[in-house]
Amino acid sequence: xLQRATGLLLPALLLAxxxxxxxxxxxxxxxxxxxxxxxxxDCDGDGYTVPADCDxxxxxxxxxxxxxxxxxxxxxxxxxxxxxxxxxxTIPAQSPGTPTDFARAADLCAQHxxxxxxxxxxxxxxxxxxxxxxxxxxxxLWTSTTKPQQVAIASSFGQNQxxxxxxxxGLANGIWANTDPRNDPALDPAGFHINDACSAIPLMGQDCxxxxxxxxxxxxxxxxxxxxxxxxxxxxxxxxxxxxxxFFSSEFNQWWNSAANDAFFVLVTSKGLQGQNVAKDQNxxxxxVNSGFFQLCPAPPGPAGLQESAALTPxxxxxxxxxxxxxxxxxxxxxxxxxxxxxxxxxxxxxxxxVYGGGSGWLTAKFPVVRxxxxxxxxxxxxxxxxxxxxxxxxxxxxxxxxxxxxxxxSRPNQ
Ligand SMILES: [Ca+2]
Ligand SMILES: [Ca+2]
Ligand SMILES: [Ca+2]
Ligand SMILES: [Ca+2]
Numbered sequence: 001x002l003q004r005a006t007g008l009l010l011p012a013l014l015l016a017x018x019x020x021x022x023x024x025x026x027x028x029x030x031x032x033x034x035x036x037x038x039x040x041x042d043c044d045g046d047g048y049t050v051p052a053d054c055d056x057x058x059x060x061x062x063x064x065x066x067x068x069x070x071x072x073x074x075x076x077x078x079x080x081x082x083x084x085x086x087x088x089x090t091i092p093a094q095s096p097g098t099p100t101d102f103a104r105a106a107d108l109c110a111q112h113x114x115x116x117x118x119x120x121x122x123x124x125x126x127x128x129x130x131x132x133x134x135x136x137x138x139x140x141l142w143t144s145t146t147k148p149q150q151v152a153i154a155s156s157f158g159q160n161q162x163x164x165x166x167x168x169x170g171l172a173n174g175i176w177a178n179t180d181p182r183n184d185p186a187l188d189p190a191g192f193h194i195n196d197a198c199s200a201i202p203l204m205g206q207d208c209x210x211x212x213x214x215x216x217x218x219x220x221x222x223x224x225x226x227x228x229x230x231x232x233x234x235x236x237x238x239x240x241x242x243x244x245x246x247f248f249s250s251e252f253n254q255w256w257n258s259a260a261n262d263a264f265f266v267l268v269t270s271k272g273l274q275g276q277n278v279a280k281d282q283n284x285x286x287x288x289v290n291s292g293f294f295q296l297c298p299a300p301p302g303p304a305g306l307q308e309s310a311a312l313t314p315x316x317x318x319x320x321x322x323x324x325x326x327x328x329x330x331x332x333x334x335x336x337x338x339x340x341x342x343x344x345x346x347x348x349x350x351x352x353x354x355v356y357g358g359g360s361g362w363l364t365a366k367f368p369v370v371r372x373x374x375x376x377x378x379x380x381x382x383x384x385x386x387x388x389x390x391x392x393x394x395x396x397x398x399x400x401x402x403x404x405x406x407x408x409x410x411s412r413p414n415q
Contacts, residue, residue, distance in 0.1 A: 046236060047116065053077060059236070063113035064121050064372065066235035066400050075237055076121070078112040085399075086111065087165030089153075096151050099127035102228050105153045105167040106243070106398050111235075123233050130227025130378055132201055134194030144188050144225035144382075151226060152176040157394050158332030163244040163362065164397035173224040173262055173383040174390030181250040181334050182356055186223055186387025193221035197384070201267070207277045210263055210286035211384050223387035228395075230377045234369045240401035241369045244362055244413065245279060245287075247381075248335035249391035252289040252358035261288040262383050262391035268367060270375035278367035279410060287360055287410075289391075329361045335392070366401070367408035 038056070041049040046059035054077035055061040065075040067083040074081045088109035092101045103124045110122040129146035136142035152170040155162070157177070162168040170176050174184035194200050197220050198208035211220045234241065247264045255261060264287040266279045277286050330336035335357040369375060381393045 048077075052114070052116070054079075060371075060402075062236055063115050064233075064235060065237040067112065068237075068400075068402060071402075076111060076113040080112070083112050085164075089165055089167045092153060096148050097153050099129055099228060100124070102151065102153060102169050103127040103230055105162075105165070106169045106230075106396055107164045108230065108232065108398050121233075121235070123235060124230070125233050125374060126231040128229045130225070130229045130380065132194065132197070132222065132225045132227075132382075134196060134200035136193055136195070142194060144194075144223060146171075146226045146228070147187055149175045150187070150224070151228070154394065157246075157392075158330065158334075158336070160246060160329055160333070160362070160394060162396050164399070168394050168396035169228060169379070170392065170394050171226040171228065171379065171381045172390055172392040173226055173381050173387070174392075176392065177334065178390065179334050181390035181392070184388070184390045186383070188223045188387055193223055193386075195221055197222040197382075201265075201380075202275065203265075203267075204274075204276050206284045207265065207267075207280075207286060210265075210277070210280075210288055210290075211261075220384055222382040222384050224383040224390075226381050228379045230379065231374065232377060232398075233374050234372060235400055236372045237402055238371060238400040239369060239404040240366050240408065242364060242366045242397075242399045242401060243395060244364050244397045245393055245395045246329060246360055246362045247287045247391065247393045248330070248333055248357070248359040249289045250335055250357050250389045251391065252356065255289060255389070261290050262381065262389075263288045264391070264393045265378070265380040266365065267378040267380065268375060271370045271373050272368055273375075275378075278408060279363075279365045281410065287363070289358070330357065330359050333359070333392070335359055362413060363410050364413045365408070365410045366405045368404060368406065 042053070043056045044053070044059040046053065046062045047064075048056075048062040050056050053062050054074060061073065061075055061077065063077050065077075067074065067076040067078070067080075069082045069085055072081060076083070086109040087107060088104045090097070090101045090104050092098065108124040110120045110124070113121055115121050131143050131145040133141065133143045150172050153167050154170040154177075155167050157168075157170060172178075172181075174181060174187060178184045197203070197211065201222075203211065208220070211222070232241075243266070245264065249262050251262055264279060265277045267275050268278050269275050280286055379395055381391060383390070
């Protein structure tokens with residue numbers, strides 16, 4: 001085919017086809033313009049030929065691209081410029097649904113255009129429930145699987161609505177949506193635990209430190225594991241993956257600033273990451289009751305006596321931090337300290353009265369990806385130390401950005 005080449009385009013075109021049999025041939029056109037022709041079928045090297053490739057000069061435009069809805073370009077070559085963003089909830093035939101149903105609830109949707117395989121491009125390659133294995137007491141093999149009662153495709157959680165579409169993923173390290181997560185029993189058999197969770201999961205140094213309140217250690221144990229494992233094909237024009245989540249824990253505030261903190265991880269294995277967590281605070285620690293995003297009021301590290309109800313009364317479960325809208329995001333979740341008919345304080349064994357329950361509020365995580373790569377995301381919530389006092393997470397709106405975000409990170413979206 002013939003293409004009109006500009007001075008800017010020509011070097012790129014020559015480079016793109018330099019290794020081909022014939023490459024671009026450059027001729028003077030009738031008006032003195034430079035005309036180029038490509039001597040083979042896939043001039044931009046994106047694996048697609050005309051007409052499936054509706055722009056064979058641009059490797060970012062092809063049926064495996066995501067059609068960004070505001071750029072005026074038919075990025076995915078389905079013949080429609082700027083397709084509306086799809087949502088793809090499925091109604092499970094049987095509760096709680098398959099891992100694939102959960103991935104669809106998180107908005108990993110088949111797209112529009114037909115690939116070389118003859119199917120619609122689908123960023124969801126595979127979904128599965130995860131588990132963690134280790135040696136428990138007596139050196140017996142122990143496995144904590146994701147149990148059906150720990151997971152839900154949720155249309156709401158308290159007052160929290162899905163960030164995209166009509167449903168979202170709910171995971172808990174106890175029974176999902178229990179009205180009193182403080183008093184939920186452990187789901188794994190009593191006495192079983194993993195003696196070295198950091199190597200069993202596995203977790204890198206900084207991620208392991210999240211489980212041990214900042215002290216790198218291999219001795220922490222975990223229980224009541226819930227994990228949705230997603231294998232994802234990144235669209236051919238995407239350099240940043242994005243998702244939203246909100247974490248809630250009844251460990252707060254009794255177990256604030258201790259190693260008995262539950263944690264949320266999204267561990268990514270890709271061309272650039274080797275199983276590291278991409279949902280972390282500004283200090284690089286996972287989202288736990290000790291992370292920066294959790295302690296919204298007062299600001300970390302908080303005043304002396306934070307463990308006491310008096311210090312937290314204006315912050316959690318009562319007045320809340322209105323500027324962050326967190327109180328509203330706790331209401332009705334079971335993590336808002338408001339057990340029906342009672343107040344939101346609990347007497348601890350040491351006689352202290354503490355406020356229970358809190359959350360991170362909705363957060364947005366971004367991480368760098370390589371265009372067209374296939375990666376694995378392990379979306380995990382787990383108990384640490386023991387299986388008591390639950391935490392929960394909602395996970396939603398997996399989406400893409402064309403530009404590179406550098407190292408990525410977590411931020412609070414505009415409410
Ligand atoms: Ca092509
Ligand atoms: Ca192309
Ligand atoms: Ca399109
Ligand atoms: Ca577009």
